[in-house]
Amino acid sequence: MCTVSLMPRAPGRDEVPQHPLDRLGPLREDYKLRMGTFELWSNPSINTKDLCDNGFYYMGIGDKVQCAFCGGVLSGWNCGDNIHIKHATNYGHCIVVRMVKHTRYAVYNERLLTYNNWPESFTQNPIDLATAGLFYKGEHGICVCYMCGGHITEWEDNDIPEIEHRKLFPTCPLSQRNILVLHDRMGYDEIPQHPLERLRPMRENYELRMNTFQEWSNPNVSPKELCDDGFYYMGSPDMVQCAFCGGVLSGWRPGDNVHKQHAVNFGQCRKVCKYANYEERLASFRNWPQNLPQSPIDLASAGLFYTGKRDICKCFMCDGCVCDWEADDVPSKEHTRIFPDCPLSQKTA
Structure with missing residues (x-):
């Protein structure tokens, strides 16, 4: 017979076992650190910023991500997946899930779509507004944060969406993203990379965009039409992304007019013009x-x-x-x- 002797806990012992999520502390607290894990991300179906905004970091295997807040792991992402809904369906207890006020607009593309009628009198770019987590209510320049529900209006010419959101709603999880901004506005001396900055080569080089269509297989629209309108091929079914506004389109059918679809869905894009x-x-x-x-x-x-x-x-x-x-x-x-x-x-x- 084998006996096991359990040592009594010594009085005053001050060691506490680490919680399984403690190792994810840095990733919870540092948005930039989470975003940095997506450098080798290769699934074009999902926007990495949306994943990061929802608390996920890339685990480096396939398209597997883990939430730094609840520890939930998700993979198998497909075109059209709503990250927040998938997160909520599988890990409804997560604090990130419970904090989101406007589920539909947890997706960047959905927010961007709301700015089709954004007043031209405002200097703020719809891309910057959507990037800051804001969607447009459709009247009087009122924008709403999908995460905290905060309203921002009465924009002045020099207002920067990311900074205004942070200033008005400092407790919003999006405000706590570790993004450095202009020194003269917030005391930092580094400028964050704009989400569309990674697409700069595609914007500046027509041939580079055209070359992405080598394996294009949808006969309903021509690669030249798509490329002329600013799109490059993302390599997944018939999904293309505009290098100028970041808008993603797919599901091309016979008779589709590339420019019209671009204008209807992303009217704020500078590539969209009648001519x-x-x-x-x-x-x-x-x-x-x-x-x-x-x-x-x-x-x-x-x-x-x-x-x-x-x-x-x-x-x-x-x-x-x-x-x-x-x-x-x-x-x-x-x-x-x-x-x-x-x-x-x-x-x-």
Whole structure:
């Protein structure tokens, strides 16, 4: 017979066993540390910022993430998954789940969609507002935090959404994200990387975007149409993301107009413009002076539309004006010569 002798706990002993979640303390307290775990994340179906906002960090295996607050582990992410709902369904006891006031807008894309009618008189960018966790109520410039439910309005020209949210609602979990901001506003001397900064190469290099479509298999829309409208292929079914606004679209069907879908869903994107559509540009040349040798087809193909005044044409992409046409001027070459930094110029360079 074997006996086990349990040592009595010595009086005054001060060691306490570590709680299983204690090891996740740094990841709970440091948003930037959580975000840093997603450097090797490869599942394009889910926005890593949304995962991080919901308390998750990347475990480095497949697409497996763990909540630093409740310890719950989730994986197998698919297009259209609502992170917060999945979190709540599986780990309803989590403090992050219980704190969220507006579940639907826990997803970045859903917040961004609310800004289609954002007043142009406000200087705040819808992308920055959505990134700060805010969605638009649709009236009077009123924005609401999906997490704490706080309302922000009466925006001034120099207000920065992330900072205003932090200032007005300091106890909101989103306000406690470890994001360094401009020195003259908050006492820090580093500037956080904008969520769209990682897409800068895609914005600046047309060919790079076009190359992502090598394995595109949906015949309903052409890679060129998508690329011209700012999209690159994310490599998953027919999912594309705009490198200019971050909007994600998929499920392309016969007859879909790429630009129209872009405008309807992400009207705040600077790539969305009536004249981004070739037919619309061509139609603008109905009253083009007949004494000019430049063909409306060549002008529209170069990204130009007619303003209706003299011989002034404007680029839908860079807003640059081209006028005083000479007999031997070639529209695409003139556009490239005058506006070499325009993304359309890179296509002909």
